[in-house]
Structures are given as structure tokens and as C-alpha cells.
Amino acid sequence: MTPTTPPADRPLRADARQNVEQILDVAQQVFADLGYQASIAEVAKRSGLGMGTIYRHFPNKAVLVERIAIKVMGESLAQVRRALAEEPVTWTAFGRVVRHMTRLRSSQLFPVSRGRATDAGPELSAVRTELLAALDDLVTRTQRAGVLRDDVNAYDIVLMLNSIPPRHTSDSADDEPVSDLADRYTGVLLDGLRAPGSEPLSQPAPGRREIDQFFRATHGL
Amino acid sequence: MTPTTPPADRPLRADARQNVEQILDVAQQVFADLGYQASIAEVAKRSGLGMGTIYRHFPNKAVLVERIAIKVMGESLAQVRRALAEEPVTWTAFGRVVRHMTRLRSSQLFPVSRGRATDAGPELSAVRTELLAALDDLVTRTQRAGVLRDDVNAYDIVLMLNSIPPRHTSDSADDEPVSDLADRYTGVLLDGLRAPGSEPLSQPAPGRREIDQFFRATHGL
Amino acid sequence: MTPTTPPADRPLRADARQNVEQILDVAQQVFADLGYQASIAEVAKRSGLGMGTIYRHFPNKAVLVERIAIKVMGESLAQVRRALAEEPVTWTAFGRVVRHMTRLRSSQLFPVSRGRATDAGPELSAVRTELLAALDDLVTRTQRAGVLRDDVNAYDIVLMLNSIPPRHTSDSADDEPVSDLADRYTGVLLDGLRAPGSEPLSQPAPGRREIDQFFRATHGL
Amino acid sequence: MTPTTPPADRPLRADARQNVEQILDVAQQVFADLGYQASIAEVAKRSGLGMGTIYRHFPNKAVLVERIAIKVMGESLAQVRRALAEEPVTWTAFGRVVRHMTRLRSSQLFPVSRGRATDAGPELSAVRTELLAALDDLVTRTQRAGVLRDDVNAYDIVLMLNSIPPRHTSDSADDEPVSDLADRYTGVLLDGLRAPGSEPLSQPAPGRREIDQFFRATHGL
């Protein structure tokens, strides 16, 4: 009867819930700054909590990373759905989604834990599937509107988004802050995606299989 | 200090030199597959050598990674110089360089060792500076030819190249090989880079400072 | 850097403080028995703790040795100060100090880590300087009392004390215990130090420089 | 029929014999400078030979150390025998032996390999026994002459000699050479040994057992 893991059902005490949120936020930042090899101790230090508290809420590091991924994907999903509400999908709406996802992504959750692949849990699998479906919808409709080049698909978009370089934070506090270049390169990316596109795209377009493999390879989820 | 490390002057025995080459190649692949957190033991296993042999030639992991970086950058530099030999620089020549560098890069050396920044040694600093200078030349001349959008500079190119997702290899040998998507996305990137460009690029263009900070942050070199 | 190392400020939990004490004691004994090449694992085993615990409190082996040195020197300093409280300093008081220091010393911290010299940290430097000053006081006053030969100085005493052979413990527990000869030879040493002394002492008396070099050479502190 | 180990009987080629001598000399110096933990590679470097050559002549490190010990003890034995040739043994002759042995000893072979005890081979056992017997002779006859205090024996002398601090060499070549203090302290030691002695010597005098244990503990021989 040791509730080391929190009961999945009973709602958490208010302060406990706050802790969970804070840990997620801090951890996201820590992994962004230091990569997946950042220690849990670092997360504990920055959040002002004990390591035990973190482990109370997240049974291990992989789960913590998975929760971050779920959170980020959930936010992306919401954004895509907002764009899908419009009809027809304009280039502006499409661009808004891409820029938004890039900004989320530039929190650089990925790629973090190459070579430590674990299978994604059901919750992550679910958001991922939903997100991919929504994006597929968006891509198709944007193409139907004639503004997005026809030789790319939703999986391409995901993979390209994952390729935007993250904001590169530096630990030396005396370094001046650096402009977030992710947004800058999204501009180039969008221009490259505009219909009709002139460079021929080599290689066949990726499918679900490629995406899944990429996820397994890059953040083990 | 002790002769465990080879003397910098006397040429290595033939077989030893071969080993050095092989270690570099294998290590590049290993880091590409598993990320910076790959163990030296893994490099040893895959190259069929003892760990001691690796340490004889590379005093520590950071140096090994640095040597790989030097090698990769050297190859890129050669490629850029080849393009610079032509006059004027055509879009095709520029594209060839970008595709080549992408392919090299997709060996995914970067980003590997976030948060373990060390200063680059003199040799790496040298190639890096040369490479950046050559690229700057190339970018300027391609722009002068009117085919590359004017609002990007050499540093942009470098950072965008670094953003192409790497070939995602899987350790489970039973996985079917996956197409190298890097080349595919280079096409999109190139279309985005073509003059005149329609998406406005937010953020000021990066300078040497941003590049350096990126390198420190991503592969600690 | 990470909180794996304890914060210098907040006081340790009661049991942790006890562990620190115990580690110091056990390590002193281990190094006495096995020399500096004794492994941390041995210290862990004998103290019934995990290696990680030792590294939590002492970031590396050199620091552990340094803490032992600080402890031993602190105890010697206290002893010397006690003798200095008397006036005039009698031969008996001087002898008591020497015997005490010998006994401490016979815990054989030194010479331990020849060839691995590191500079002493500020705390060790401080005790060392204080100890040397106090000894200098003691020697001068004992000489003024006419009982200690005039051709030796405090540095001589230190170096000679360092020369008393340590208690030679054996790991095979079945060996019978052996008498502590350190005390025996201190007698001979004291007789040799008594005024006026008849053997001429070759070589100039050592100075601070010789002592420092000896410390660097013998225990790297 | 691989003569990895040299045949014990057939005389070595002239240059090979030279190598053996040189290795012994260099190794003695290296262990003096760096302690037992000095690497064989260091010996190889300083002697300008390959490591293989060293292993051709000395099957392992322990044997190398043992050969050095045999050499040093042999020289001591010769010196003692020279003193024994005189009758009666004067204080001067006794002092000459002690000073000589100290000087040899200050090459600091011992204590080197604490905690790595191996049994001494037959040759080392033999010299050691001879040396102890000769010293016993010397001590007895010096005492009979009334100049050496009566409460010490040959074993005491050995142990005290082993306690003289070694010449402390420093690797930083820019350090000025430091005077050899061993000789200086031998003076104090000799004064302490002179008859009749006033400090009472605590503890019973050591016997063969104590000496043997000391040797096992300090240089594993």
C-alpha cells in the first residue's frame, strides 16, 4: 500500500498538480538546453524541488520525456484544428500552423535520446496519430487550394519541421541572448513549400513507417 | 604524457594509420546511429578493436568527435572550393554544393554533445574559419548571379544545412532500410532559397557570433 | 555542478555528517594500509557504503586525500598549541609534541601519491602555514631553553617526522598484530635532537621551499 | 622454441647486457621520482627503449622492482662487509655504513608497492638474509666497542634507515635542484644512536618477523 506512483484516478492535491506542471516546464527547458543527457538532478535543482518529488510524479526519465512530448504534440494538435476550422485553407493559415509548430518545436525536445528507443505509450501514440491525421487533412486541403506544392505530404511536413534548428541557449549567463533563428528559417522553408515548386524532390515521399522509425530513432518514443 | 599517446611527429606504422582511419569512420557511423552518448566500447566493438587502441589514438571522447568534425568540414571545404572554381556560379553549382554538404551532414555528427561544450582546438577552428569564408564567397557570387535570394548569408546556409534531418538508421538489423530523406528536403530548401523569395525572413541574419554559439551549443566544439 | 555534490552552505543531515566522518576515518586507515593506490571501492567496502556516497561527499580521490591531510594537520596544530601554552618550553613538552605528531603521522598518510602532484587547496594551505608557524615558534623557544640542538629548524622537524616508518598493517587478518615501532624510533630521534648534538649536520637547513617541494612530491598536496 | 624469456644460462649479447643495466638504472630513478605507480612506458621512454625490450629482460613489473632491490641490497652488503673487516669497529666506521646505506636508500626504492605483496624470490631472500646477518654482526661489534647504544638491534637500524625521507625530485625541470636532505638527517639519527642514549625506547625491539612484515607491506618483496 505504498503509493509511490500516484493513483491514476484520484485528483492530485492542488500543490501537487502545480508541481507536476512546473516539473514539465522546467524539464522541457532543461532538455532544450542540455539535451537528453541532462541529469534529473539538474531538473530538480532548477525547479527547486527534490529529486524524490520528480520521481513521485514520473516513474522514470523516459516517462518524463514522454509527457513532454505529449504536451507539445497536444498543443500542436490544437493549433492544426484551429486552422482546419477555416475553409478554404489559405496559405496564411497553413503558414501560421507551420510557424506555430516550429516555435513549439524549437523548444527542442527532439532529437534527444537517439539509440535509447522505447515504444511509445498509448497516450503518446494516440496524440501522435491524431496529430498526423489532422496534418494530413490540412496538407490535402491546402494543396486542393492550389497553394502548397503537390509533391509533399503530411509526413514530409513533420520531418521538415523536426529539422528546424532549435533555439541555441547558452549556459554562460554573460552571453547576450541570441535571436531565435527558427522563425527565420521557417520563412525559407515555406517559400520552398509553395506551389508549384521547381526543384524536383528526389526519393519517394515518406509514409507512416518512415515517421515512426524517425521517432523511434530520435526520441525513442 | 606517457608514450601511450603516439608521438605527434614520427609517422605511424602502416597498420596503425589504417586503424586510425577506420576508427574515425566507424566512430562517425556510431555517433550517427546512437548520438554522442554512444559508448567508446561500442566504437571498439564495431571496429573490431580494443578500447585501448582507440584511446591510444584519441586521448578522449571529445577529441575523437573533434577529429570527425575536422574530417567532415574538410570534405565540405573541398566541395565548396570546387564550385568556386567556376565563374559565374550557377544555380546548379550552388545546388550541388548544398546537396553535397547535406549528404555529408546527414552522417549526423551534429547535434551531438549539447551541454558538454569545450572550446574547439586550433585545427578545427582553422577549417571552420576557412569553410565559412569559402561559403561566404560562394553565397555572394551566387547572389551576384541573381539566382539566390538576397536576404540570406553564408551563416544562414550553414545553420539551415545543420537543420536537415539526418538519415535515421535503426539498430535492429531486421528493419528494412529507409530512404535517405535528407536529399528530398534539400530540394525544398533550395526552392526556398531561390531568388527572389517571397516569405519575408523575420529576425536579423545571423553573424559569426551566432554560428559560434550554435557550434558550442550543439557539438561542443 | 549538479547537486550530486552537496551544497557547501546548508548543513548536512545528521546521518550524512556521520558518514562523512566515517569515510574520512576509514579512508585514512585504508590509505595507511594500502597506500595511495588503494581503490575507492576498497574504502567503500570497508565503510559499508556505496562508492557513490563517497563521491557525493568528495568529488574525487585527490580531494579525499586532501581532507585527510587537513584533518591530520589540524590535530597536530592543536597539539603544538597546547605545548606552546607552557613557558618555558621543557624538553618533556617538546618530546610530547613530537611523539604525538609521530603517532598521528604513523597513520601513514604520507608519502602517498608521489608523482600525482596537484596544488593544495586554500584550506590545506592555511593549516599547513599555521602548523609550520606554530612549530617554528615551538622550536625556537625550545632552543632558547637550551635543550634542543641549535642547528635544526622547524622544517627539519617536519621532514624528520615524515620519515618515521608507519605502522605496517597487513591485510591478512591472520597475522598477529605487530608492535607500533613509530614510538620506539621517536625515542632515537629525540636523543638525536637533544642539545648540543655532536654529529655535524651536513647540508644547509631546509626552508619553506624545501618543505613545499617535499609535500608536492610526496602527497601531491 | 620462442625465447621470449632470455635463457638463464647462455650469456647475453654485449648490447643486451648493457640494456639490462640501463633499464635497471633508469627504472630505479623512475620509481624514485614517481613511486611504484610509475608506468613501464615511462621507463621505456626515459631509457629510449621499446617496452618490448624491457619485458624481454624482466617478465613483469614486480620482477623489475625485485631486481632493483637485489642490486641495492647487494651494494649495501658490500659496504657492511668492508666495515666488518676492521677490528674493533669504530663509531666512524659504523657511521660510514649508515650514511652509505642511507644514500642508497634515498634512491627511494621503498616504500613503493604497499598492498601488492608478493613473496620475495630466492635470490632476494638470500641477499636479504645475508645483509641482515652482516648488519647484526656489525651492530653487535659496535655495541661491544661501547659506542652504540645497547637497546637497539640490527632490525632497528634497518627500519630506521628505511625511514629517512628520500630525495624529493620534481618533474618540473625549472625547479632548482634541492639539497639531498637524507644525509642531513642521518646525522641526527646517528646522534640518537650513540651510547648510552637517554630517551627510553618504548616497545620491544623488533625481530626478524617485524622486518619481514615490513618488507612485505612496503615493497611487497
Added chain:
DNA sequence: TATGAATGAGGTTTCATTCAT
């Protein structure tokens, strides 16, 4: 429930020893 000390498996690095050249 929160804390941070303790644990120990696993990674990095060193070096005695072997062996192909």
C-alpha cells in the same frame, strides 16, 4: 508528501602485458 542521501550499474580512462612487424 517532499526531501536529498545512498546505491550501483555503466561509461570513461589508464596501464601492465602481449604480440605482430
Added chain:
DNA sequence: AATGAATGAAACCTCATTCAT
């Protein structure tokens, strides 16, 4: 016979995870 590159066991050290307070 000599060389120095290769080996791998063992040391050092880190950090995910557990658990006593």
C-alpha cells in the same frame, strides 16, 4: 633482439533510481 601498437582488466567517476528521514 627490438619495437611500439593492441589488448583488456581494473580503476575512476557519473547519474538514474531507490529509500530512509
